[in-house]
Amino acid sequence: MKFSEVVQRLGVPVDRTSLSLESAHDPEMVGVAAVDEATSGQLSYIDGAKFAAQIKTTQAIALILPRSQDLQAAATERSIAWIETAEPRLMFAQAIALFYQAFQPDPEIHPTAVIHPTAKIGTEVAIGAHVVIQANVTVGNQVCIHPNVVIYPDARIGDRVVLHANCTIHERTRLGTDCVIQPGAVIGAEGFGFVPTAQGWYKMQQSGCVVLEDGVEVGCNSTIDRPAVGETRIAQQTKLDNLVHIGHGAQIGFGCAFAAQVGLAGGVEVGNRVILAGQVGVANDAKIGDGAIASSKTGVHGTVNPGQVVSGYPCVDHKIYLKSSAIYSRLPDMYQTLKQLQKRVEELENQGLERAE
Amino acid sequence: MKFSEVVQRLGVPVDRTSLSLESAHDPEMVGVAAVDEATSGQLSYIDGAKFAAQIKTTQAIALILPRSQDLQAAATERSIAWIETAEPRLMFAQAIALFYQAFQPDPEIHPTAVIHPTAKIGTEVAIGAHVVIQANVTVGNQVCIHPNVVIYPDARIGDRVVLHANCTIHERTRLGTDCVIQPGAVIGAEGFGFVPTAQGWYKMQQSGCVVLEDGVEVGCNSTIDRPAVGETRIAQQTKLDNLVHIGHGAQIGFGCAFAAQVGLAGGVEVGNRVILAGQVGVANDAKIGDGAIASSKTGVHGTVNPGQVVSGYPCVDHKIYLKSSAIYSRLPDMYQTLKQLQKRVEELENQGLERAE
């Protein structure tokens, strides 16, 4: 693909590219790569000062650059074609999609799939080998179900959903349109509901269900449990990374992103556009407000206010955490200083006493 | 189902219900729900003061209540039928089971299941599509094996066990009766046994096995490893949530509950009725006594005494943890105060010196 075609497909005005220069050339692009790994013919990007030095060494033949005359001049000097944009990383993501599409099986049903006669299957659906679809399941149009997926009875799968290999969708689960479930994820299994009694644990039947709204994505081997009654619900466009656990009855807003190994206890309430970094844990009394952020490994209890950034275990405001954790390694010194001060004050007190006598 | 039938099935004496009142009515119940989500015709429960206010707004037509004349009067006033019990949550769990049963496939063997001729299969067993059962496996009576489960050779599966979709049971694993293994769980895989040598890691064959006693439940995508020699053993009625890891050779008592993402290193010893909250980690030298509790994210090293409650990383007694963690966010202030005190004491000492001269 010619550079000029990339520019056109990305919808960038020519005067924001090196094509507007007198020295303009229009190289052939063969793919995309990171700026420090690009080889001849590849398109890359530079996003901010951190990578700016690499403009002098990169082998990329074209670059997506931020709005910086210096960077553009440096690229031009090395005969690197460039595109200017306010959001280089976003445009690079769009550029990747010009050169690459993930594996998409043909829309056909493999003869080894076992589909219950009461299941309703939409049009243009791909169902892979050894898939099992139980009674009364509804599958929308243009859905892609990869091999060895199991769908329990009464589940509803929205249009254009992708279910990757070996994942499990439990009874009554409802997936909106355009959801992606990565391999091994388990949606809608029984919540961890055991009531303590004198005779031991009494198992509470989990009669509720899991609802994932449109555009939710769930990472590999993540687990989202259904509750005893009601719903576990994740609102639209929320994205979960791998090995995430969502407890029974949790209510999660739209546009959130939870990184790998995050765990939410049952009944947690999370607002919209909340970001939880890796290995964050949220206890079962917690309410997290819209737009809040928890940094990695944070242990969230109680209430996090909208827009608040929290860190630490137990979590505190991120600014306090930074200060307190910086002092943590000085604790032994503080302890010694404190002991010495005690002695010195005692001595001063004794001197005062002597003087008073 | 009439309210009176619910009362009867739950075994509650009529004089502990609103049926004993003059104003008694006997509404039709159509299901169960949380008190703040119940719609007309649903049964719900109130467990303690936290939810008491909702008695004024709930749409539930009947409630399971604690022993409180105030709550009962409030329910009666709103024409809500009620049942009194010392343990509302437990009775609600029993009530759910009146209205709901989890999906239970018919006891038949799907023709696509691949079962080794040497395997012994009990009576009334359900074996789903694409299940694989290897040589010399023994499966008890009334066992339910959901689709795409794989059982390696020589495993023994007790009566009434449920193996959910896509889970894997390794060679020589022994499951007692009434165990439930949720989807994607892996029981009895090789422990992480590598001996460091000058030439790199030497792989220790894991010749032992995993034993789960009667009534053990294992959550989605949890993993329980077998040891090099001997057994990894989990005693009866212990319940594990999702994404839990149990290392090779761990010994776990009966009636424990481990929440999601708990991890136990190899060789750990855990007593009976121990509760580990979410994301707790237990190091490989640890011994945890009967009835101990570790709060979420606790890092357990060394010995935890029977009945002790521990928190923090590294763990300390929970009361100490509460005090210390409360002070954590004041560390910057403490540090400043300490520095100032040092100066002030120095000044006092200098004044004393001057006076002494």
Add this chain to the structure above:
Amino acid sequence: MKFSEVVQRLGVPVDRTSLSLESAHDPEMVGVAAVDEATSGQLSYIDGAKFAAQIKTTQAIALILPRSQDLQAAATERSIAWIETAEPRLMFAQAIALFYQAFQPDPEIHPTAVIHPTAKIGTEVAIGAHVVIQANVTVGNQVCIHPNVVIYPDARIGDRVVLHANCTIHERTRLGTDCVIQPGAVIGAEGFGFVPTAQGWYKMQQSGCVVLEDGVEVGCNSTIDRPAVGETRIAQQTKLDNLVHIGHGAQIGFGCAFAAQVGLAGGVEVGNRVILAGQVGVANDAKIGDGAIASSKTGVHGTVNPGQVVSGYPCVDHKIYLKSSAIYSRLPDMYQTLKQLQKRVEELENQGLERAE
């Protein structure tokens, strides 16, 4: 197997065993066991002082011992045959392999496996029931693929690789020779790449791939993601335990060992022979030098130097961590002491003031 045969197969000179003694006997060995669990006829080992007392009570008929005349004399006294070695645990691992081999299916292709006609399958390959191998996959010689494994298109599987049940290998993944992938692991799925925009998350296609070099092992239900561009690479002989997450684009050296539930964010760089204990988290800016160690639950940010041992969250040098965490539980006392000191100093200052007046 006779003890003398075990000695010979392990390659130990007879004069380093009890066979060199006058009182020598040559018992029959029936298996291996831990020293405190061994029954008659079993071989065990003692590794260091911690277990030395058990030499007086063990029922083992032979022991692998460290170079200690005392231990050897104690064994001889109880008529226990013994082998002397500098590394008892390593030799015990070698001894296990004399008595035990993990389940190895016959090299045949099960008729229910679905193999794309363009896939290239090597010689002496075992492919279990319900395996799915997509287009253009290459499988080396003597590979063992257990039931219900799914391999996406264009993956390359090296010689002697073992893929355990229910694991998923994504498109373009490259596995070197002798890799072992435990059940449920997912290799090469889409990295968690979403670019924030005013309209919500924009999904970045993940066009890269995962490369595992020779001898890499991946634990049950672990997940290794592919990046947007380039590779996620794990160098040879690195071993991952269960439920480990490796983010997109991470670069990991050779000979590392990561314990269960470790999580690495995208783009992390890890050197050679690095050891990460259980539940360690590594943030996306981190670089960990060769031979570094992080103790369990450590939260790694920034740079860890070669050979450094770090602990804590956020991580600090292990020695500092030990001191600081020891003081953590004294924080309430320190706080009280500090408050009292403040008062006492104030009083002293007031006295000085009075005296000065």
